[in-house]
Amino acid sequence: MNAGLRRLLQLGYRVARPGFFALDPERSHEWAFIGLRSLEFALRRLRPSFSPIRDPRFEQTVAGLVFPNPVGLAAGLDKNAELPHVWALLGFGFAELGTVTAHPQPGNPKPRLWRFPEVRAVVNRMGFNNWGAARVARNLAQTLASMKSPIPLGINIGKSVATPLAQAADDYATTFTLLAPLADYLCVNVSSPNTPGLRELQSPEQLSQILHRLHQENQRLVAAGKLSHARPVFVKVAPDLSAEQIAALAAVVRSQDVAAVVATNTTTARDTQETAFLPPGGLSGAPLRERATAVIRQFFRCLEGRVPIVGVGGVFSAEDAYEKIQAGASLVQIYTALVYEGPGIAPAICHGLLRLLERDGANHLSEVVGRRAD
Ligand SMILES: Cc1cc2nc3c(=O)[nH]c(=O)nc-3n(C[C@H](O)[C@H](O)[C@H](O)COP(=O)(O)O)c2cc1C
Structure with a gap:
């Protein structure tokens, strides 16, 4: 039933794509979401037995969680965590929902989202539009x-735009307290370029302060019986970091027991001919691929392979995913490729990855993680 439904959805996307691409990008996102909400509703009502794409060569325990396959949904698409079951049905091995902030916020004024199909890129200046953590x-x-998730669900948390940087730790803690009971992991987003000053929270002092606060909150919630166990905390980093900044961040990750690094968010760089004329904002998709892979490789080296990495940025194919895995990522995530390639993208990457493992004589994905990190 899964595979048939996925094929049907991909066919629907092919038919609808020209119409979607003729619309304003945010409007087409809204239309697509109306369709996906109906699917989520139907899944919850009918409760069909469906399982995620899994294969013994893929199954990994990362940060104490079991991942059936390594292809996840990146944060920012399901900002209000509305469609967790849909992502599993579409073949994703995990989904990162959010970014959610403590306070509800509308995000930046529109227009704030642009597609550039000729370079397979998206630029966004969304600014964490979301309902707020309580809702x-x-x-x-x-x-x-009504129905448990068959895949690990992460929730990406960010600082509310109204909260001064000096109070960031409390702001993250408020969101963490409300959402930790519902999440398999929480991801601290200190890397979106669209909230003024947010990236400054990547400084070792500020990040340590936030992580320390969340560690305390984790312990407090467990002691109060509100959490069965402390939730793993991931950190999502920018692709625009120097080698020194990466080394300093890696030291914080090690000292503060961060469970995984998500590398990377969108870039503000416009350093190639094809990106020089794109508008300001966070650039994602194909032009980000190499830069994100380089950051993964540097983190893998600094962390000596001891802290898992989730690789994200410009993954469109199994080859792109494999490149990130060989650079040091245990898992990958995608966003922009879903816009351009449609809902069949996660199964296509999974099948391609299995072929690449076979080609290289690997019996398990973990054998190739970091194989080309030097
Ligand atoms: C429209 C849009 C909105 C995004 N919103 C968020 C967000 O709220 N939080 C976040 O951590 N990343 C966000 N991202 C970044 C993605 O999660 C991902 O890190 C980035 O797009 C690179 O992956 P990709 O090239 O596969 O898109 C957003 C990306 C796009 C395109």
Whole structure:
């Protein structure tokens, strides 16, 4: 039933794509979401037995969580955590929902989203538009009460735009407290370019302060019986970091027991001929691929392979995913490729990855993680 439905959805996307691409990007996102919400509703009502794409060569325990396959949904697409079951149905091995902030916020004024199909890129200046942690938590609790998620669900948390940087740790802690009971992991986003000053929180002092605060909150919630166990905390980093900044961040990751590094968010760089004329904002998709892979490789080296990495940025094919895995990523995520290639993207990458493992004589994905990190 899964595979047939996925094929049908991909066919629907092929038919609808020209119409979607003729619309304003945010409008077409809204239309696509109306369709996906109906699918989520139907899944919850009918509760069909469906399992995620899994294969013994893929199954990994990362940060204490079991991942059926390594291809995840990146943060920013399901900002209010509305569609957790849809992502599993579409073949993703995990999904990162959010970014959610403590306060509800509308995000930046429109237009704030642009597609550039000739370079397979997207530029966004969304600015964490979301319902706020309390409403997201209420809604997600209802969604998961009717049906558990068959894949690990992460929730990406960010600083509210109204909160001064000096109070960032408390702001993250508020969101963490509300959402940790519903998440398999939490990802601290200090790397979006669209919230003024957010990237400054990547400084070792500020990041340590936030992580320390979340560690305390984790312990407090466990002691109060509100969490069965402390939730793994991931950190999502920017692709625009120097080698020194990466080394300093890696030291914080090690000292603060960060469970995984998500590398990377969108870039503000416009350093190639093809990107020089793109508008300001976070650039994602094909032009980000190499830069993100280089950051993964540097983190893998600095962390000596001891902290898992989730590789994200410009993954469109199994080859792109494999490149990130060989650079040091245990898992990958995608966003922009879903816009350009449609809902069949995760199964296509999974099948291609299995072929690449066979080609290289590997019996398990973990054998090739970091194989080309030097
Ligand atoms: C429209 C849009 C919105 C995004 N919003 C978020 C967000 O809210 N939080 C976040 O951590 N990353 C966000 N991202 C970044 C993605 O999660 C991902 O890191 C980046 O797009 C690179 O992956 P890709 O090339 O596969 O798109 C967003 C990306 C796009 C294109």
